[in-house]
Amino acid sequence: MAENLYIHFPFCRRKCTYCALPSKAMRPTPGYVENIVRQLPPGPFKTIYFGGGTPALCDLSPLLDRLEAPEWTVELHPLDVRRELLETLKAGGVNRISMGVQSFSDATLKDMGRGYTAAQAHRAFDLIREYFDNAGIDLIVGYPGDKWELEDWGFKHVSVYSLILEPESILGRQSRAIPGDDETLDRIREIAEALDRMGLRRYEISSYAKEGFECRHNLAVWRGEDYLGLGDGAESGLDRDPREKMLSLRTRYGLDTSAFPQWRETLDFHVREGLLTKTGLVYRLTSRGTEVCDSILAELV
Amino acid sequence: MRRGGGSAEQVMATLENIRNFCIIAHVDHGKTTLSDRILELTHAVSQRELKEQTLDAMDLERERGITIKSHPVSMEYEAKDGKKYLFNLLDTPGHVDFAYEVSRSMGACEGALLVVDAAQGVEAQTVANTYFAQDAKLEIVPVLNKVDLPGANVPEVSREIEDILAIPMDDPLLVSAKTGQGCEAVLEAIVQRIPPPETRGIDAPLRALVFDSVFDEFRGVITYVRVVDGSLKAGQSVVFMGSRVTTAVHEVGIFSPNKKPVEKLEAGQVGYIVGTVKDPSEIKIGDTVTTAKLGADDPLPGFHDIHPTVFCGIYPMSTDEFQKVEQGLEKLHLNDSAFTFHHESSLALGFGFRCGFLGLLHMEIVQERLRREFGLDIITTSPGVIYKLKMKDGEERELDNPLQMPDPSALETISEPILKARIITPSESIGDVMRIVMDRRGFVEGTETIDQKRVMLHCKLPLNEILIDFHDTLKSVSHGYASMDYEPAGYQVSDIVKMDILLNGETVDAFATMVHRDKARSRGIQMCKALSEAIPPHQFKIPVQAAIGKEIIAREDIRPFRKDVLAKLYGGDVTRKMKVLEKQKRGKARMKEFGHVNVPQSAFIAVLKGTIKE
Numbered sequence: 001m002a003e004n005l006y007i008h009f010p011f012c013r014r015k016c017t018y019c020a021l022p023s024k025a026m027r028p029t030p031g032y033v034e035n036i037v038r039q040l041p042p043g044p045f046k047t048i049y050f051g052g053g054t055p056a057l058c059d060l061s062p063l064l065d066r067l068e069a070p071e072w073t074v075e076l077h078p079l080d081v082r083r084e085l086l087e088t089l090k091a092g093g094v095n096r097i098s099m100g101v102q103s104f105s106d107a108t109l110k111d112m113g114r115g116y117t118a119a120q121a122h123r124a125f126d127l128i129r130e131y132f133d134n135a136g137i138d139l140i141v142g143y144p145g146d147k148w149e150l151e152d153w154g155f156k157h158v159s160v161y162s163l164i165l166e167p168e169s170i171l172g173r174q175s176r177a178i179p180g181d182d183e184t185l186d187r188i189r190e191i192a193e194a195l196d197r198m199g200l201r202r203y204e205i206s207s208y209a210k211e212g213f214e215c216r217h218n219l220a221v222w223r224g225e226d227y228l229g230l231g232d233g234a235e236s237g238l239d240r241d242p243r244e245k246m247l248s249l250r251t252r253y254g255l256d257t258s259a260f261p262q263w264r265e266t267l268d269f270h271v272r273e274g275l276l277t278k279t280g281l282v283y284r285l286t287s288r289g290t291e292v293c294d295s296i297l298a299e300l301v
Numbered sequence: 302m303r304r305g306g307g308s309a310e311q312v313m314a315t316l317e318n319i320r321n322f323c324i325i326a327h328v329d330h331g332k333t334t335l336s337d338r339i340l341e342l343t344h345a346v347s348q349r350e351l352k353e354q355t356l357d358a359m360d361l362e363r364e365r366g367i368t369i370k371s372h373p374v375s376m377e378y379e380a381k382d383g384k385k386y387l388f389n390l391l392d393t394p395g396h397v398d399f400a401y402e403v404s405r406s407m408g409a410c411e412g413a414l415l416v417v418d419a420a421q422g423v424e425a426q427t428v429a430n431t432y433f434a435q436d437a438k439l440e441i442v443p444v445l446n447k448v449d450l451p452g453a454n455v456p457e458v459s460r461e462i463e464d465i466l467a468i469p470m471d472d473p474l475l476v477s478a479k480t481g482q483g484c485e486a487v488l489e490a491i492v493q494r495i496p497p498p499e500t501r502g503i504d505a506p507l508r509a510l511v512f513d514s515v516f517d518e519f520r521g522v523i524t525y526v527r528v529v530d531g532s533l534k535a536g537q538s539v540v541f542m543g544s545r546v547t548t549a550v551h552e553v554g555i556f557s558p559n560k561k562p563v564e565k566l567e568a569g570q571v572g573y574i575v576g577t578v579k580d581p582s583e584i585k586i587g588d589t590v591t592t593a594k595l596g597a598d599d600p601l602p603g604f605h606d607i608h609p610t611v612f613c614g615i616y617p618m619s620t621d622e623f624q625k626v627e628q629g630l631e632k633l634h635l636n637d638s639a640f641t642f643h644h645e646s647s648l649a650l651g652f653g654f655r656c657g658f659l660g661l662l663h664m665e666i667v668q669e670r671l672r673r674e675f676g677l678d679i680i681t682t683s684p685g686v687i688y689k690l691k692m693k694d695g696e697e698r699e700l701d702n703p704l705q706m707p708d709p710s711a712l713e714t715i716s717e718p719i720l721k722a723r724i725i726t727p728s729e730s731i732g733d734v735m736r737i738v739m740d741r742r743g744f745v746e747g748t749e750t751i752d753q754k755r756v757m758l759h760c761k762l763p764l765n766e767i768l769i770d771f772h773d774t775l776k777s778v779s780h781g782y783a784s785m786d787y788e789p790a791g792y793q794v795s796d797i798v799k800m801d802i803l804l805n806g807e808t809v810d811a812f813a814t815m816v817h818r819d820k821a822r823s824r825g826i827q828m829c830k831a832l833s834e835a836i837p838p839h840q841f842k843i844p845v846q847a848a849i850g851k852e853i854i855a856r857e858d859i860r861p862f863r864k865d866v867l868a869k870l871y872g873g874d875v876t877r878k879m880k881v882l883e884k885q886k887r888g889k890a891r892m893k894e895f896g897h898v899n900v901p902q903s904a905f906i907a908v909l910k911g912t913i914k915e
Contacts, residue, residue, distance in 0.1 A: 162864070181863035221875050237875055244879060269897045273841035292840035294865040298885035299897075 002238055003046040004220045007036060007063070008231035009055040013079065016102075016112050017174075018140060020166030022233025023053040036230050037062045045069040047217035053233075056080035064092025071216045073098055078116045081124035086131040096215070097128050098157070101137040104148035112143065113170075118151075125153045134213055141191065142184040144176050150194045156213040160191055161206050185291060203252045205290050223248045246300050250293055254284035263300050270296055319569040320495050321389045321527065323406060325434060326416035327424035327784065331446040334478035335416055335487070336390060342484060343376035343388065345558055372515070373525060373571055374558040380492045388491060389556075389571035391512065391527075393430075398660030400788060401607045402513070402639075403430070405587040407437035408603060409512045409527030409571065412495030414487065415468070419445040419475075420452035423461045423751060425725045429786035431466045440495050443468055444487060449477040461751055498569035500530050505568075506597040507531035509590040511541070514581060516635035520551075522578040523560075526590055527571050529601060534565035538593040539576070542600040546583045547593055548576035582638045609641050609657025610718065610789070611664050611768065612685050612701040614811070615671070616653030618678035618893075618902060623652050629675035630654060633667060640667055645702070649811040649895055650680060655702060661768060680893070680905050683814045684768045689716040689792055703813040706799040709850070715797045718764040722787035725757045726779050733778035734758060741766035742817060761790060765797075765815065800854075802828060802908075803846040804836075807896040812908060821847070825855030828908050833857035835904035843898055 009032075010023040040063075048069040050060070054077050073096040074089055081099070089097075103109050104118045116124075128135045136157025140146075143163050162184050165172045179187075192202055200208040204222065207215060221227055221237065224245035229236040237244070246263070249255040257263050258281050267283045270276045275289035275296060285293055326332040376388040393399075393406045407413065413434040417427055434441050443462055445455055459470040474490055476483035501508075509526040517523055526533070533539070533553055540547045552575040554562040566572040578584060586607075589600035617626045630642050640663065645655040658664040664684060671677050688700040691713040700706060700715075722743070726734045735745055735758070743762035751757055767787075775783050800821050802812035812832075816824050825847030832845045838861055847855040892899040 185864055227875075235875075235877075241879070244875065247875065247878070266897065270840070275840055291864040292862070294882065295840050295862075295885065298882045301879070301882045301886040 001041060002226040002228040002236070003044070004217055004225055004227035005043075005045045005048045005067075005069070006217070006227055006229045006234055007048070007050050007055075008229065008234035009050065009053040009058055010231070010233045011057045012052070012054050013057070013077070013115065014113055015170065016114060017170040018112060018143065018163055020164075020169040020172070021053070028058045032231075033058050033060065033062050037066060039230050040066060041228065043067070043069075046071070047220055048072040049217040050074040054080065056085060061088065061092070064088065064094070068093045071096055073215065073217060075100065076124075076128070078114075078121040078124040081127055083127065086128060090131050095132065096134040097132045097136075098159070098215075099125060099128065099135070099137050101125075102140045103143065103146055104151055105146055108143055108146040108148070111145065112140075118148075122151070122153055129154060136209070136213075139191070141187050142179050144171075144178050150191055152198050155198070155200060155210075157207070157209040157215060158195055158200055159207050160188060162188065189287075201252075202290075205250045205285075205293055219251060219253075221247075222250050243301070246297055249283065249285060249297060252284065254279075254282040257281045257283065266299050267296075316500065316569045317497050318384060318386045319389070319498055320386055320412065320491050321391065321410045321498060321569070321571060322412040322414060322491060322495050323391045323393050323410050323439075324414045324416060325393060325427075325430035326446075327418070327421070327426040327430075330416050330418040330421065330424070330427070331478045332416050335414070335444065335446065335476070335484070336392075338478050338481060338484045339388075339390065339488065340374060340376065340558070342488060343378045345374055345376040372513075372558075373556050375555050375571065376558075378488055378492070381489060382492075386492055387570075389527075391571065398658070398663040399639075400433070401605075401659075402586055404433050404437060404603070405510070406512045407434055407439055408587070408601070409510050410437070410439055411498055412440040412442060412491070414491070415441050415443045415462075415466075416446050416478075417443065417458060417462060419448045419455055419458050420450045422454075422458045422755070423465055423725070425723050425757075425784035425786040428465065428723055428725070428757070429788070431468070441466075441468055442474065442487075442490050442494050443470060444474045444476050446476050446478050448475045449480055449482060457752055465749070465751060465757070498529075500568035502530065503532055503568050505530040506595060507533055507539070507590065507592045508597045508601055509533060509566075510601050511584060511586055511588045511590060513586060514584045514638075516581050520575050522576070522581050522584050524574045524576070524578070524584055524590070525571075526566070526574060528566045528568050530568050530597065531592075532565050532567040533574070533590070535562075539574070539590050540593050540596060541584065541588045541590055542597075543588040543604050543606075544583055544585050546578060548578050551575045551577070581635050584638070607639060607659065609639075609659060610686060610764065611658045611660055612687070613656060613658075613664060614645055614647065614650070614653050614682035614702075615642070615656050615668065616647065616650040616680045616682070616811075618680055620651045622677065625675065626654065626671070626677055626679060629671050629677055630656070632675070633670055637667070639663065647682075647704070647810050649809045650682075650893065653680075657701065661772075678902075680811070680902060682811050682905075683908065685815055686718050686764045686768070688797060688815065690714075691716075700815075703799050703815050704810055706815070709798070714794045716792040717795045717797055719790045719793045720762050720764050720767070720787040721790040722760045722762050722767075722785055723757055724760060724775065724783055724785045725751060725755055726775075726783035727754055728756055730779040730783065731756055731758070734775065734783060737771075737774050737778060738762065741771060742820070762787070763793075763795065763817075764789075765817075766820075798849050800825060801848045802832070803844070803848060803853075804832075804895050804898045804900070805841075805843045806846075808848075809895045809900075811905075818849075821849055822854050826857075829855045829857040831907040832900075832904055833859050835907040836898065836900055838862040839898065 011028045012023050012025050014025045048067055052075055055074055056076055072094045074094050076097055076099045101121045106117045134156050136155050138159045141160055141162050165178055195208045199210055202208050203214045224240055226240055227237045267276055271278050275286055276283045324332050324336055373389060373391045378386045378388055380386055391406050391409055393403045445458060459473055462468050463470050474487055508530040509528045511524055511526055513525040515523050535550050535552050537550045539550055552562050553566050553572055554560050555572040587604040591597040617623050639659050641657040642654045646652045668681055671679055690698050690700050692711055693713050738745055738760050741762055743760050746759045749757045775785060796818040797815050798818050800814050800816045801808045829845045829847055836859055838859055841861050843859040845857045846853050892901045
């Protein structure tokens with residue numbers, strides 16, 4: 001039985017311009033949560049992750065009553081953040097919060113259709129920190145016209161995603177020019193350095209954390225462990241293809257090829273090209289390697 | 302519907318009323334239209350059949366405006382003198398690659414209609430084909446075609462034919478094959494001017510010239526012959542004097558225009574033999590057929606084996622299609638025994654075939670037919686020629702594959718094949734044409750004025766230098782007006798070296814090529830550039846280098862791409878991610894991998910063409 005549980009909540013206040021994830025600007029379908037409760041296996045779970053969409057648009061209490069796990073993350077939108085909600089989550093056993101901030105620029109936040117200012121997001125994060133030590137944010141790099149300095153709000157975890165123009169997103173349909181690869185990579189490098197100064201180190205291509213605050217749910221997924229996905233738009237990874245372990249190359253712990261001798265020739269080649277390092281049978285990305293990880297993985301598929 | 306006249310087999314075939322002829326012309330001067338008109342006037346085929354015949358031709362031939370092969374036709378014509386004549390019209394391939402076949406087809410004729418476009422005038426192939434016809438001692442009947450066009454200049458073109466080809470134009474035939482104007486006069490000229498066949502007699506020992514053969518799935522090889530002496534009938538046993546193959550004759554027949562069995566073929570006639578031969582390569586064009594018993598002592602003159610002059614490797618794009626490519630080559634070989642193929646393997650491309658062709662056009666035709674008719678995805682390597690190597694230990698050998706090039710220190714000399722070429726070009730382009738000839742290590746032996754606007758250059762060029770791109774360059778510097786024809790002119794000692802191409806430091810044997818030392822650097826740069834633009838960026842920098850031995854003579858770098866995507870993770874993302882990776886991988890399946898560098902098929906083409914695809 002899967003020890004990792006993901007629950008998807010595909011409801012939002014409005015659709016953000018960059019978003020191509022399965023979610024809709026709509027009120028939660030009546031009975032959505034109850035329906036998931038009926039599908040819940042007995043557990044126990046090592047990790048639980050509530051993602052979206054916007055999980056807090058639903059009344060989560062039926063799930064809070066039923067579930068528990070050593071690591072239990074809920075994604076929050078800054079507009080969700082109220083004391084009452086935080087109290088409920090904490091009382092229900094949630095112990096990790098990931099808030100989608102996306103940008104520190106008010107102009108960009110407006111352009112994205114996020115509905116808050118950077119200052120409002122900061123206040124929301126401070127409030128979260130009163131209840132949860134393990135709290136972090138998501139940021140997007142490469143949004144057109146975006147410009148900001150990273151602020152230190154006391155993050156334990158930060159995820160940095162580069163903007164992908166998905167044809168099904170609002171931005172994708174507008175065919176606006178987005179910054180080039182060079183600019184985006186320079187930006188990611190700057191942010192990585194700033195985070196490093198704050199004591200958050202990169203442990204996966206798009207994830208940074210203070211020591212001990214790495215997201216165990218995401219690591220489990222990248223390492224090829226089984227996960228059960230519930231809710232509309234969620235997919236499960238059960239009886240996963242062992243080859244999916246290759247995704248662990250994304251993490252700083254690297255890809256252990258003890259069980260995959262067939263990958264070593266290709267990986268060794270990339271060691272020579274400076275994209276990977278090798279310790280025993282474990283391969284890890286160099287900083288250049290992080291920029292082209294997918295195309296290395298595509299060669300192993 | 303036939304409007305009258307009779308079919309060919311009804312004509313009493315006496316020598317005096319047989320006319321065997323071919324039509325020769327430069328591309329697009331109207332050879333096919335005139336043959337169609339002749340068939341129509343002699344009622345050999347109806348309008349409807351004519352159309353079908355045209356449709357029957359291979360796509361490739363129509364696209365390129367060339368005829369690779371078509372079968373002979375026999376016709377009956379009732380002349381103005383009241384007598385009936387039997388016409389045998391033999392087709393000639395018309396292109397220099399098939400020079401030997403042209404000369405053999407001509408060997409089966411007594412005359413040739415030389416069709417010249419009255420607006421275009423004499424072109425390179427007009428000259429080449431006329432020389433062939435003169436060598437074959439044919440009576441040449443010049444026909445000025447397209448006289449109805451506004452640009453037609455009959456006096457000028459007549460003068461060209463007299464001056465350049467030394468053919469008297471006292472009584473020119475002025476024709477528009479398109480409208481039919483003057484075509485009746487062509488039929489009369491065939492009767493009046495082309496002599497009847499000469500023979501030692503119907504009762505002399507059989508001698509028949511093999512001028513073509515086709516393969517029929519059910520009947521095996523069908524051999525096309527012109528009977529010179531004696532007669533030939535079903536039930537006889539015959540021998541091919543050159544190849545010494547013996548066969549029983551099951552059937553003989555004529556082309557009227559479809560194959561029609563007859564009791565016998567006699568001296569002067571053109572027809573076919575169905576025997577017991579199953580392997581087309583046993584039948585050599587130009588060979589002489591005689592009876593197994595009481596046969597002729599001497600074969601007809603001029604027979605020799607033909608050998609390929611241009612070589613390249615042909616490999617399946619994906620290794621599991623090896624057998625399909627082999628089957629394709631075998632099938633094509635049944636109807637075109639002039640190309641050769643044998644197994645070869647390359648470190649880079651795996652198992653494939655080394656193929657030999659009569660010339661460049663022949664090579665392109667075979668490659669294109671493999672792609673189109675058999676739907677095969679193939680990779681072809683740089684075309685090369687046969688070099689003659691003289692080793693220091695005195696040994697002499699031939700080299701048709703750069704991969705078999707011995708260590709240069711063991712070599713005394715290398716010789717390369719040379720061509721004698723005739724290029725006809727507008728006078729204003731002569732400077733450019735001379736320049737490209739010299740660029741290609743050729744030299745101009747002389748020039749000859751054709752008319753006020755055009756000159757003919759007599760050149761010597763290494764065959765190796767025209768393999769890639771020469772014809773296109775010639776056309777482009779002359780704004781499409783220059784025409785060229787060539788013939789082999791022996792071997793010449795030359796400073797030829799083997800040039801390797803390295804991708805990311807590893808030699809890719811499939812790109813190895815033989816090149817003159819003076820040209821190595823520019824060719825190396827050209828190949829590296831073409832490759833660097835055809836190979837997509839990878840995660841790492843890829844040096845593309847050209848080398849002679851250990852010395853690097855050219856280099857281009859393929860810059861790495863900067864990044865791939867760093868997407869947000871959510872529940873369904875891992876499955877999706879794996880799908881994206883698989884898709885990315887599939888995108889590369891149609892590429893060949895050399896030392897972790899993926900090379901798309903277009904890179905092979907870019908290198909072969911020597912040009913960079915935009």
